[in-house]
Amino acid sequence: MSSLRAKIQDVFNEPACEQNRGKDAKARKEGCSKPLTPGAAAGGCAFDGAKIVLQPITDVAHLIHAPLACEGNSWDNRGAASSGPTLWRTSFTTDLTELDVVMGQGERKLFKAIREIKEAYGPPAIFVYPTCVTALIGDDIEAVCRRAAEKFGLPVVPVNAPGFVGSKNLGNKLAGEALLDHVIGTVEPDDAGPYDINILGEFNLSGEFWLVKPLLDRLGIRVRACIPGDARYFDIACAHRARAAMMVCSTALINLARKMEQRWDIPFFEGSFYGITDTSEALRQISQLLVKKGADPEILGRTEALIAEEEAIAWKKLAAYRPRLEGKRVLLNTGGVKSWSVVHALMEIGIEIVGTSVKKSTVEDKERIKQILKDDNHIFEQMAPRELYAMLSEHKADIMLSGGRTQFIALKAKTPWLDINQERQHPYAGYDGMVELVRQIDLAIHNPIWRQVREPAPWDCQPAVREELPSTKSETATLHVVQEFAGTTAGDFGGC
The missing domain is CATH 3.40.50.1980 (Nitrogenase molybdenum iron protein domain)
Structure with a gap:
């Protein structure tokens, strides 16, 4: 137990975290x-x-x-x-x-x-x-x-x-x-090369990483280990021979990235594969780190050519959705890297962000959001279910993107909802993933079911009582009323 206590204290004292470096010794021991x-x-x-x-x-x-x-x-x-x-x-x-x-x-x-x-x-x-x-x-x-x-x-x-x-x-x-x-460093690979990288904090949710790996393959970049998404034990054991690393979710494995840099001189950066701009920037930074570690500089030119080709294809596909989604308002109730990467991705096609949660985000994540939104009023630490429901029921957002636990708030408010957390069924990473994300948002917002569920129910509408009905409460009059009501149509109900 003493070794575990020492390990926990070591994890809390994380020098790679800018926020942690600014704390005094006592606050640093308490962790984040x-x-x-x-x-x-x-x-x-x-x-x-x-x-x-x-x-x-x-x-x-x-x-x-x-x-x-x-x-x-x-x-x-x-x-x-x-x-x-x-x-x-x-x-x-x-x-x-x-x-x-x-x-x-x-x-x-x-x-x-x-x-x-x-x-x-x-x-x-x-x-x-x-x-x-x-x-x-x-x-x-x-x-x-x-x-x-x-x-x-x-x-x-x-x-x-x-x-x-x-x-x-x-x-x-x-x-x-x-x-x-x-595990890491226990096996020596016999095929280490100058274009080997590690991807840390990528979980391959719904096969997302499979949309990104083909881009790296086209550049001749080999993913030595993706930790943990679709990983194999041998690959992780050989991960110490990679030349560079990309950190996808720093809140999860920042200590792993830092210590691999210290022990085996593997430089890393934090990036995102959500959105066209962020995907392109991630590919550039990977290539630049590899060149610094000895790779042929010609990879930089090939990277720019690939980015130009893929961006042109993605923007052409997204052009069909822009008129339908431009100006639509999105409420994001998520956290971590998605709190800023998805925000940036959606704003690229003209979608307005009316709010984003930063409950599970790092200080660095929050700073990125502020730089993207230019307005702190759209950032909230956490929002109670009652407040979420009030915001949606007052039509301040056209759709909510969140995890499965809050879907019922949106459904109760008769507002479209899309899952972007780990339970999702569609991959949203890379250029193709961005197109898929926009397609799913379009399908959700323009689904005709929302127009139907927002209409008043027939039993909430008063039937138009005709003047020729008798005003007495006799048995004959009651039967007459029932017959008249049964013969009405939807157009006979006031307000429906």
Whole structure:
């Protein structure tokens, strides 16, 4: 536990973060994460954050050393996609019971589970995750993992990020530390080249990275490791031989990028593949870093030629949507890198941003938003569901882009909604992804269902009572009224 405490303090003291460098020593030790409320997950615990970062490594067996609910509640929590192995889709857990805890059988059960996975699946590595229960009872998973690795002849990696140590974001960083301590640099590739790069913090949601990788392939740039999206264990183990790196989500793996730069001299920059301008700028910066590390400068010219070609194609496709979407108002309720990258992407085609959430954004993310929007009034830290509903029901936005948890607020306000978080079904990265994003927004806003649901329901409208109806309450008059009502049409209802 003392080693875990030291690791957490090291993660909090992040010199690559501009905001952290400006703090005094005491504030730096407290980190950037808000304290957790007892009994609350704060959007996800540290264990959940570690699983998010490591589970997309597709050929690895991910073993949760905990009671069954810990794995059941965290499994498949991201829409990451794989182009090959499916082992990561298999759920492994030691399924500790109360009797196991009382009798001290946890470590023995863990060792047995590792052996069974090795014999049944033969993975290149096994990642072992403790949770609150097994950390509190003192199971030494690092010792078990070392013994199992020696016994079975394969890497068994302890991911020491039990839920109670902090937030999901802290778990992201602890997962990066596990890769640094046990995986990266353990294998020497025999094909290292001057055009090898790493992509960090890219999760390949809905196969997004597959829209970007062909662009890099055309430039002769090889992605040595994409961490963690569609990753393989061997690729990550060889990631220390890349020449440059791009950081897609700095809040998750900034510590990984910085320490790889310190240990193996791999320079990195933070960029985005959302939007035409940001995608082009990311390609330029990758090429420039490679040239600084010794690549042939001719790649800069080829990069500009590729950018010009792809931008022309994308703008031509987007031209058809501009008249339909220009001036439309969008409310963004997301965070992190999307809080500024998607804003920039949408503004490129004339869409107006009426608000964007920065709840999960870094200080650097917020500064980018201010530079793009030129107005702090459209930036909010967080908005209560009641306020979101009021804004949408008053028609201050034509569509809301958010995650699945807030979709029902938009639907209740009879406002179009589009999912841009990890549960989404469509990829939005790169030039083709930008066209797809705009197409989905157009489909959502102009769907005829919204005109229909906004009309008053027939039972909310008063029938036009005809003058010839008798005013008495006799049985005959009642029957007459029913007959007249049954014979009316939609046009006979006032206000409908």
